[in-house]
Structure formats: C-alpha cells, structure tokens
Amino acid sequence: MNDRCTEGCFFLTGKDFTNAGAASSNLKEILESLGIRPDIVRRTAIASFEAEMNVIIYAVAGMMQYSITPEMIRLVIQDMGPGIKDIDLAMKEGYSTAPDYIREMGFGSGMGLPNIKKNADTLNVSSVYGEGTTLEFIIYLTKPSQEGP
Amino acid sequence: MTLEDIRKRLGAVVLSRNGDMTIAIEKAYCADLMSDVLAFSMTNSLLVTGLTNAQVIRTAEIADIKAIVFVQSKRPDIETIAMADEKRIPLMVTSCSMFDACGMLYEQGLRCEPDRSHSNE
Numbered sequence: 245m246n247d248r249c250t251e252g253c254f255f256l257t258g259k260d261f262t263n264a265g266a267a268s269s270n271l272k273e274i275l276e277s278l279g280i281r282p283d284i285v286r287r288t289a290i291a292s293f294e295a296e297m298n299v300i301i302y303a304v305a306g307m308m309q310y311s312i313t314p315e316m317i318r319l320v321i322q323d324m325g326p327g328i329k330d331i332d333l334a335m336k337e338g339y340s341t342a343p344d345y346i347r348e349m350g351f352g353s354g355m356g357l358p359n360i361k362k363n364a365d366t367l368n369v370s371s372v373y374g375e376g377t378t379l380e381f382i383i384y385l386t387k388p389s390q391e392g393p
Numbered sequence: 394m395t396l397e398d399i400r401k402r403l404g405a406v407v408l409s410r411n412g413d414m415t416i417a418i419e420k421a422y423c424a425d426l427m428s429d430v431l432a433f434s435m436t437n438s439l440l441v442t443g444l445t446n447a448q449v450i451r452t453a454e455i456a457d458i459k460a461i462v463f464v465q466s467k468r469p470d471i472e473t474i475a476m477a478d479e480k481r482i483p484l485m486v487t488s489c490s491m492f493d494a495c496g497m498l499y500e501q502g503l504r505c506e507p508d509r510s511h512s513n514e
Contacts, residue, residue: 265451272455282436282457289455290431350427350444350452359432 249313250278256299256306258325261349264300267308268293278312280385287363288317288383294356295321295379301346302326303376317383327373335361335369394418394501396460396483399439402497405462405487408474412483416459421503423495427452434458435506441494445469450476458482464491 252274254267272289280288292308299306303325311318328334335357342352361367364381371377397414400407407414422434423441427448430440436457442449445467453461460483463469468486469477477484487494 262447264448265455268455269451286436286455286457293451293455294428294431349446349448350425350430351448353426353428355426355428355432359428362432 247314249311250274251311252309254308256296256303256308256323258300258302258304258306258323260300264297265293268296271308271310274310275312275317280312280317284317284383284385288319291360291363291381291383292319292321294360295319295381297351298356298377298379299323299325301342301351313385315384315386317385319379319381321379322376323378324376327375328369328371328377329373331369331371394503396439396485398501399460399462399498400485402501403462403485403487403489403494405485408463408468408477408484408486409482410474410478411481412460412478413481414483416483418459418503420506421495421498422458422505423491430458431456438505439498439503441491441498443467443491445473447473447476449473450480450482453477453482454480460485462487462494464489464494 268289271292275285275288303323306323309320333339337358338354340352340354346352365384367381369379395415395417418439420435420438422438424430425442425444430452434456437459440453440458440461443464445463450473463486466488
C-alpha cells in the first residue's frame with residue numbers, strides 16, 4: 245500500500261433495501277484493492293455493514309465517509325434519523341427498537357452497535373434525539389496480527 | 394469436505410449457474426439472524442439458513458462466507474440468485490430442516506469453531 249490517503253463517500257437512502265449493503269460491499273472492494281490484510285478488511289466491512297444497515301433501517305438518509313491511510317481506516321457515518329435516546333442502552337447486546345418486518349429480514353436483533361464496537365478499535369457515537377446520529381470508528385492497520393491457535 | 398460432498402449428503406440442488414463445487418469447506422454456521430452471522434460466523438464457512446432475501450447474500454459477502462445452503466426447500470428469487478452468481482457465492486437448497494441439515498454436516502466433521510482472529514477483543 246502506498247503512502248497516500250484514500251478518501252471517499254457513499255450516500256445512503258433510508259428504506260432502500262434493494263441497495264442495502266452496496267456501500268459496504270464497495271468499501272470492501274476498495275480495501276482489498278489496496279492490499280489491506282484480509283482479517284482487517286473483514287472487520288471493517290462488518291462494522292461498516294452494520295452501520296449502513298442502521299441508516300437504511302432507521303433514517304431518512306445518511307452518508308458514509310471513509311479515509312484510509314497507511315496507519316488506519318476511519319469511517320464516519322452520519323444520518324438524518326430519529327436519533328438514539330439512550331446510547332448506553334443501544335450499546336447493549338439484544339436491545340433493539342426495530343419493527344418486526346426488519347427482524348424478518350434478519351436484522352434488528354440488537355447486535356448492530358455492539359458488533360461495530362467489537363470489530364472497531366475505537367468507536368464514538370453521538371446522537372441528537374429527533375435529529376440524527378453520527379458514528380465514527382477507527383480500525384488501525386499497524387496493530388500486530390491476532391491470529392488465534 | 395467439498396461443496397459437492399455437502400450437496401450429496403443433504404440431497405441438495407445447486408441454484409447457482411457458475412458455483413465452484415470443488416471448494417473445500419471445513420467450518421459451518423447456521424442462523425436466520427444475519428446480525429448473528431456478522432457477529433459470530435467464521436471466515437470461509439458454509440452458511441446454513443432459512444432466510445432467502447438479498448441481505449443473506451450481502452451478509453455472506455461481507456463476512457467472507459464461502460457458500461450458502463437454504464433449508465426446508467426455501468428458494469431465493471431470481472434476483473437474489475443472480476447477485477450470488479455475481480459475487481461468486483454458490484447457493485444450494487435442501488428439503489432438510491435446519492436441525493437435520495446441521496446434524497448431518499456435524500456428523501461429517503464440519504464444526505462451528507470460534508475464530509478469534511477477526512475481532513479486536
């Protein structure tokens with residue numbers, strides 16, 4: 245990977261389930277094309293996909309910005325959505341406000357934010373109830389591999 | 394074991410047009426909750442599921458799932474199969490229940506082992 249910073253942005257449309265995941269799929273291809281380690285690509289893609297699905301499910305629209313440097317991958321996902329009333333509660337596994345039709349699609353089980361936290365090295369969530377939510381997470385590229393036994 | 398071995402064991406039908414049935418599969422995960430697949434599945438696994446929408450293919454792509462078996466004769470629509478073809482994720486459908494399909498694959502040596510190399514914990 246060269247020393248340059250790769251940046252870009254995807255626009256997300258709420259309730260567009262046909263294209264839900266397309267931004268994360270594109271991001272994954274970009275990361276692979278930059279030669280980033282497969283386990284880091286997977287962690288980033290999973291965190292990004294969960295964040296993207298949150299926008300599709302809950303918000304009217306949103307934006308996913310990425311910047312990739314030799315040191316880190318940084319994603320900022322901003323949405324115009326209902327906002328999160330209680331962020332601590334939303335971070336708990338299993339807590340969800342998703343309606344049934346979302347659950348029937350296999351999402352909305354209350355694993356989204358916890359799963360983003362699990363895969364990212366840092367996560368910041370800020371939200372104004374009634375206005376929208378911004379997620380920022382970083383995954384470092386320079387940490388040693390954590391291959392298990 | 395190969396995907397073709399799995400197909401034979403489950404009496405499954407291949408839905409993909411260009412799926413490579415010779416690829417080796419060592420791990421499997423089953424769920425209808427895609428959030429669980431994202432949270433707990435391992436890379437290069439087989440996914441056994443009863444959910445047939447396009448989100449399953451997206452999830453498989455994101456989580457590096459190698460192939461998908463749909464249970465209870467549930468078939469995805471043509472657009473979903475086309476998406477899987479494009480992503481080169483082979484699809485199969487079996488009449489077995491989730492329980493039976495997983496039991497047969499477990500008997501054949503497939504396991505769902507936690508992979509700690511893909512989280513920051």
